[in-house]
Amino acid sequence: MSDNTQVEVSAAPDEIDAEAAPVAPSRKDRAAALEREGEVAADFLERLLDIADLDGDLDVDIDGDRAIVAIVDSEEGRVPRRLVGPEGRVLEALQELSRMAVQAETGERSRLMLDVAGYRAQRRQAVIEVARVAIEKVKQTQQPEPLEPMTAFERKVAHDEVLRAGLTSESEGVDPRRHVVVLPV
Known part of the structure; x- marks a missing residue:
């Protein structure tokens, strides 16, 4: 017995790929x-x-x-x-x-x-103030400045504020002690 398998293609290969690709929601x-x-x-x-x-x-x-x-x-x-x-x-x-x-x-x-x-709104403002103080210190000393441990929401707020100030930051540690470190340029 011979193994003659036939495959039928009903569309051009580029049409198949287009159909298989997920469409991003509007x-x-x-x-x-x-x-x-x-x-x-x-x-x-x-x-x-x-x-x-x-x-x-x-x-x-x-x-x-x-x-x-x-x-x-x-x-x-x-x-x-x-x-x-x-x-x-x-x-x-x-x-x-x-x-x-x-x-x-x-x-x-x-x-x-x-x-x-309004807890998150108040907390957001407090984190922004802490981040701004750290940003100024890093700009003056050119040394990394760790912030207090924060929730994921608070770390996001801090990272966004650091980015707005033209610096970079990273998160370090493991929850519940995970924190942001503001880095010099």
């Missing part, structure tokens, strides 16, 4: 997906607040390539600050639960950002 499609992420997370958090009988309104927004959900004070009362927890640990856990709820609903990994009672 900006409009990506915005719609981010809005959906925010809505799913807000629904999850609203149910959670209701179950826990806690006050708070939910704001949903998009910032760049992330859905942003914020639990803010409502007319009925203030958002319990215990939802932030020591050093934002409860907030981080709620954010991860929200991301998991989004992934369960949409099948897509989420980069959703959660804020509670």
